[in-house]
Amino acid sequence: MDNKTEVMVAMGAAIGANCIPCFDHLYAKARELRLSEAEIEKVVALGFKVKNGASLVLQKAIGEVAKIEADPAAACTKHDCPC
Numbered sequence: 001m002d003n004k005t006e007v008m009v010a011m012g013a014a015i016g017a018n019c020i021p022c023f024d025h026l027y028a029k030a031r032e033l034r035l036s037e038a039e040i041e042k043v044v045a046l047g048f049k050v051k052n053g054a055s056l057v058l059q060k061a062i063g064e065v066a067k068i069e070a071d072p073a074a075a076c077t078k079h080d081c082p083c
Contacts, residue, residue: 004033008043015047016054 001009007030014022030040063069 004035007033007035008039011040011043012047012050015044016051 007026011023011026011030014026027040059069
């Protein structure tokens, strides 16, 4: 696997892992490797598709087991949130 592909895969993984420091580091590395903004945007969009899809599957599974439905509108969006 070439360096460019490695960084792109790692960026997607950083999104999936909610690792902001990893993403920041990999973004800088991507720019060093001359990935275009369009390439980076595509990686980010795909990373979020996978992450959000997994979240929906998890919500459904929890709902089936515990009979609890998560409210997607109740998602935490604040960086200083104690959750």
